[in-house]
Amino acid sequence: MVLAAEQPDIDARVTLSALFAGFLKAALCGFGGALLPWARRVIVEERRWMSEAEFADTLSLCQFLPGVNFANLAVCVGSKFRGPLGAVAAFLGLTLTPLTIAVVIGAGYLQVAHFAVVQRVLGGISGAAAGLVIAAAFRMLTSQYRHPVALLFAALAFSGIVLTHLPLTLVVAGLAPLSIGASWLRWRAR
Amino acid sequence: MVKVAGAVSDASESSLTFSAHLAGLSLISFGGIPVILPELHQLIVVTHGWVSDAEFSDFFALSQIVPGPNFVFMLSLIGWKVGGAFGAIGAALGVTGPPCALTFFGFQLWHRFHDASWRLIVSRGIVPVTIGLIIASGWVLSRTANPSWRGLAITAAAAALMLRARWNPLWLLGAGGILGGFSLL
Numbered sequence: 001m002v003l004a005a006e007q008p009d010i011d012a013r014v015t016l017s018a019l020f021a022g023f024l025k026a027a028l029c030g031f032g033g034a035l036l037p038w039a040r041r042v043i044v045e046e047r048r049w050m051s052e053a054e055f056a057d058t059l060s061l062c063q064f065l066p067g068v069n070f071a072n073l074a075v076c077v078g079s080k081f082r083g084p085l086g087a088v089a090a091f092l093g094l095t096l097t098p099l100t101i102a103v104v105i106g107a108g109y110l111q112v113a114h115f116a117v118v119q120r121v122l123g124g125i126s127g128a129a130a131g132l133v134i135a136a137a138f139r140m141l142t143s144q145y146r147h148p149v150a151l152l153f154a155a156l157a158f159s160g161i162v163l164t165h166l167p168l169t170l171v172v173a174g175l176a177p178l179s180i181g182a183s184w185l186r187w188r189a190r
Numbered sequence: 191m192v193k194v195a196g197a198v199s200d201a202s203e204s205s206l207t208f209s210a211h212l213a214g215l216s217l218i219s220f221g222g223i224p225v226i227l228p229e230l231h232q233l234i235v236v237t238h239g240w241v242s243d244a245e246f247s248d249f250f251a252l253s254q255i256v257p258g259p260n261f262v263f264m265l266s267l268i269g270w271k272v273g274g275a276f277g278a279i280g281a282a283l284g285v286t287g288p289p290c291a292l293t294f295f296g297f298q299l300w301h302r303f304h305d306a307s308w309r310l311i312v313s314r315g316i317v318p319v320t321i322g323l324i325i326a327s328g329w330v331l332s333r334t335a336n337p338s339w340r341g342l343a344i345t346a347a348a349a350a351l352m353l354r355a356r357w358n359p360l361w362l363l364g365a366g367g368i369l370g371g372f373s374l375l
Contacts, residue, residue, distance in 0.1 A: 027257060027258035029257065029359070029360060030259075035258075037352070041359070056320075057313045057317060059320065060316045061296065063221065063323070064221075064320075065220070065289060065296055066216060066218060066219040067285070067288070068222070068223055068259050068286050069222055070259050071286040072293040075294050080297075084294070091290060095259065095282055097257050098256060098259060098260070098262040101256055102266035102270050102282075103266065103270060121367045121368075121370050121371040122255040123335045123341075123370045124368070124370015124371065125363050125364075125367040126254060126331060126332075126336075126366075127332055127348070127366055127370070128344055128348040128365065129331065129363060130328045130332035130348075131328070131332070131345040131362070132348055132359050133324065134324075134329070134349045135349040135352035135353045137324040137325045139353070140317075140321055145318050145321065149318075151318070153319050154325070155322060157320075158323070158325050158326045158329070160322075160326075161323060162330070167225075168222070169221050169225060171323070172220075172319065172323070175319050176315065176316055179319050180312055180316065181315070183311045183312070183314040184315070187307065187311050187314075
């Protein structure tokens with residue numbers, strides 16, 4: 001793998017099983033689709049596989065491309081260190097948990113989930129998980145993108161979804177070219 | 191599930207059909223799987239009747255509280271209903287496989303042009319928009335979990351504590367679950 005060969009030091013540290021375990025942990029802790037805080041914690045803080053900027057950058061690519069964002073992220077992080085095999089290892093770590101719950105527990109889980117107490121507990125967990133997602137996004141924003149123009153576009157994207165209820169694709173299609181344009185103007189003005 | 195010989199081959203045929211449809215739809219899900227939710231509903235409930243309307247929305251709600259990527263869980267569960275374990279694995283691979291292959295090659299290009307100025311300009315433009323969308327998804331997640339002001343307070347408290355203190359976030363999730371269980375939310 002060309003990418004891995006360029007970084008022999010990091011390459012030796014990040015084994016296939018470490019990639020598998022890292023993404024397994026992120027998936028196990030990430031309830032309710034709230035994977036971002038855990039992926040960020042594992043990749044940036046604990047294992048230091050990527051810097052904050054590289055993580056935000058890669059995550060953007062993964063969200064822009066079609067599919068399950070965090071499966072795409074697993075492929076990026078895995079292939080960065082270990083090529084195709086690393087991508088597979090990270091992918092398996094990520095998908096093992098939801099797949100196992102679906103296959104092994106299947107309909108049984110559905111019945112338990114209908115108890116009112118279970119629903120209230122899970123609702124509370126989801127509410128807190130939403131807070132963790134927001135906090136992780138704020139950290140990414142304040143550590144790398146404190147420029148007023150960047151903050152403006154983050155605020156516009158947020159408002160586009162929350163206030164106007166426009167479809168996601170429309171918000172992205174409308175804001176991304178403007179934001180890239182503003183970024184280009186800043187680049188030229190340096 | 192009890193199956194007779196004929197039903198087994200029917201189930202594996204349906205599993206393959208389901209998986210192939212997911213593979214096709216996954217490639218147009220720019221922005222994530224929620225974008226193709228209406229098409230998934232059409233395919234799964236209306237066209238093929240693999241699950242009922244009520245099951246579809248139950249599975250969706252349930253996927254919001256299961257660990258791991260939620261649409262992998264939701265579609266695996268539907269795959270399980272379509273054709274057992276084979277159907278579940280087929281669904282998971284169908285929805286993730288093609289986009290992951292695309293990402294694999296896309297990431298190498300992205301990496302190769304790491305130092306190109308256009309690459310930096312594009313990424314500096316896109317990342318703030320992405321972050322805004324993530325914060326919005328946190329907002330939507332919170333409203334779905336509990337639409338009252340107390341639900342929002344829990345979300346805000348969790349976000350604030352996460353930013354101020356370096357606790358393990360599992361403590362915050364546990365506290366949220368306890369508050370929810372006692373209906374204090």
